[in-house]
Amino acid sequence: MKNAVYAMIAGLVLVLSAGSAWATSPEDALKYRKAVYQVYKWNMDAMAAMARGEAPFDAERFALHAGRINAMREDAIEGYVENSAIGDTTSKPEIWSQWDAFMQRQNAFEQEIGKLAETAAGGDARAIRAQFGAVGQSCKACHDDFRVSR
């Protein structure tokens, strides 16, 4: 009996520490991480338009958009709480079963967007376009493994 109680407490501590510090729901966590990626998308689209020549290339605006994503590059992870492969999500269950591999993709993205923010501040259009491509590849690498195609 005592052991069962200890096991329950240990399980509870694990749940609390694996998730976030407050009592959030999987639904709220899903909404949150989708929102983070939506904000990324807006800024990526703005940079893509410039990189493709659909909008005038403006190094200052490029740096602004890169800087915005860079400032929130770690934010989505908190939304991947346990049991939140739910509802209208494209998250594959492998995110949780292969967490280390998922985090490797995340870390690669963080590095590439960090480099883009630096490169954009430099103002060299050719270098910026190349590094923007590298960010896109880091997004795609994770989507290929961990996102359901629709």
Place this chain on the structure above:
Amino acid sequence: MKNAVYAMIAGLVLVLSAGSAWATSPEDALKYRKAVYQVYKWNMDAMAAMARGEAPFDAERFALHAGRINAMREDAIEGYVENSAIGDTTSKPEIWSQWDAFMQRQNAFEQEIGKLAETAAGGDARAIRAQFGAVGQSCKACHDDFRVSR
């Protein structure tokens, strides 16, 4: 005829400069600004739980959440493009017809969240709670005037 062409060009320039630098749609702009506020909400909820004692007070986590919002405190504005009081939105048309008053609310929010990020770094729970309240008030002041109640 010449005057009509000039008027058209002037109109086009106005549209391009009032909105964003790339060809975005009002629908995308709406999605974007809602996403920004959704990210705010996640971080505000986490701080609220600590401020209310529903979660253990953790100054470091509080500073993390305040810092995240502070880093993106200016981001929503770009989503308020012309003609985007559309679809499933709580944005009142007064946002556009009283733009300066709207931006005053925005600037007040930016100041208060900036102060919260500073205060949170200090670690004084009482001061943090007070400043968190000030941020909430700055949100509410804007909602009262410019958001449709549901």
